[in-house]
Amino acid sequence: MFSPKMLKLGKVRSVIREIFEYGRKRAAEIGAENVFDFSLGNPSIPAPPEVNLAIKELLEKENSVALHGYTSAPGDPAVRKAVADSIAKRFGVPVTPDYIYMTAGAAASLCVTLKALTLPGDEVIVFAPFFTEYRVFAESAGAKVKVSMPGEGLQIDVDNFKSLITPSTKAVIVNSPNNPSGVVYREDIIRKVCETLKEKSEEYGKPIFLISDEPYRELVYGGVKVPYLMNYYKDTVVCYSYSKSLSLPGERIGYIAVNPAATNAADLFAAIAGAGRALGYVCAPSLFQRVVAKCVDKTSDINAYAKNRDAIYNGLTALGYQCVKPDGAFYLFVKSPIPNAYEFCEKAKEYELLLVPSDDFGCPGYVRIAYCVSYPQIERSMPAFAKLIENYK
């Protein structure tokens, strides 16, 4: 009676949500301080003070009709200019306001871009481990997903990637810093990925698009640099969100930036506008468009996440857990000591540790730990992690 695909998507509760709900129930039973919930990627540090100041200033200075009214579909012109100028200044790419499309966050950016780019039967390549919703978004746009398995250090295995490209490959999604691994792809590997894309685009006589999903761009530690993909490959579309950088995940605000040097860039931008219209987006939330323009180069206190990363990475490796040191985002991807990560997560629950098995990320045998929690939670959880690993020694 209803769309069976939509019914399934709505009914199959995500593993992460299940664990989160369990955590709430458990917290009610034994107290929140005794449950170590590492399941959700929900920022735990507040938005920078500039955000609420910007809101108050806008409420005082702007008239209601202008402030809360429709903007044009791609966004308020001054906001698009602020975003384009920031990109140009930070990354040296001549992006202009004409190629900025403000969106309701990264999920909207991806859905709109995929709907603009893909035709039924087109293929989209993702790199495991990958954000589970990529599959949902790509399939909703009518595309098929192919998964490239990782190499050493959870970096991209370029040979494996190359073997998956076919004449049907329309786009590739790169997510660095990565959810769920926290890995930042190395520049030499990015270069090889882009060379491969150039070669294959030439071979097939049509461009393969690179979609850079980068909500975690600003969350990097220890001076690591995240290559800006437009500088490496012309057919690049950047999907950005302020959810993590400004701790505004609920406000749904981000953008799509099309490289002005991309093949038929103006048509690509028009197709993006068409897809935004077809998916009902109308315009990105108007107040928060203005807010992010005023805070375009601000971030939340990233040091808090850096401190968490060091504490949990050092703590767990000292206890004997195996994982790649994450350079960004707020996730740690830990090898399960047994092949079945679900079973390991069930055992972890006995110690009130709520971890997410990696199977849905396309990379079985790991667990994801979201360390965007309070520092005391990390400290308090260490004895539990110690007891958990004892079971496998």
Added chain:
Amino acid sequence: MFSPKMLKLGKVRSVIREIFEYGRKRAAEIGAENVFDFSLGNPSIPAPPEVNLAIKELLEKENSVALHGYTSAPGDPAVRKAVADSIAKRFGVPVTPDYIYMTAGAAASLCVTLKALTLPGDEVIVFAPFFTEYRVFAESAGAKVKVSMPGEGLQIDVDNFKSLITPSTKAVIVNSPNNPSGVVYREDIIRKVCETLKEKSEEYGKPIFLISDEPYRELVYGGVKVPYLMNYYKDTVVCYSYSKSLSLPGERIGYIAVNPAATNAADLFAAIAGAGRALGYVCAPSLFQRVVAKCVDKTSDINAYAKNRDAIYNGLTALGYQCVKPDGAFYLFVKSPIPNAYEFCEKAKEYELLLVPSDDFGCPGYVRIAYCVSYPQIERSMPAFAKLIENYK
């Protein structure tokens, strides 16, 4: 290279936007006060003061992480309860929070509902004149649109409607008060539409869903009542937006309400959740979820629109224009004195009157006048309307 459908949607500029852009250009040339732009349905009266007060209060009382964080996908539980309670109280329908899904406005509500309900080949019936984007949204979900032509007074012609229903009819969209006509469908006609739907659902052994798109519900004049469709037909889904009632069109906030008595209501709600996920909506903007909960029974100053309606309706009919008196929304649908409304609109431009031809609304031979403008604009425009009609006497 890109999706041809999306490219077309993005490139074919809407007639309304074209006129609006022309109006801006003309205003720069001869002064805004000399251009009578009636093209856009953008509220001209501010949000009620409670909106900005609610924002300020939330910024002061709520912590940033909770206020700007993700809500669950269907919305914050307290917000869903406030909306459900308001519906139950105002319309006597036992809607519960479990059947409220907060959305990013009416366009999102419609896209999500249509994606949840329809399978490829399904048909959706709309009543002319109709909001042009219905076709875009329905076709994007994979459905086909059939148009029911209006009867006397631009009301629904029930016989014509009945003749369009087939075993492939999945849903019917009712929009009352109507954009672009301002007409409120009479209760006796709504009853007949619902009886027809019941008969046909029984005949085909499966429900036809009634989608009530009602962003203009609160904008009614002269004590007219808008029937609440859940009270007339069980398989009803209400798509609502606060864009007009609270003058917040840019903030993208609304909801879907599923009648708990609908066939397989829980599955329908699950399919809606799945469709929201597949279209990348994640959650409705979090700050404005809380704002509308605090202002759930407030509206902007509707009297300003009522005053405009009387002025423009009385003014134009006195000049000899023909139109149905609108009971709601902020549109007047005026008969073109010549069959070709495009030509009439071009002639109107000579008097700096910017009107929208009705062809895209599925009902040629009329023009839409959006009277959500300042009262002085209406007064100043009357001599221009007088000169325009002289051409056809």
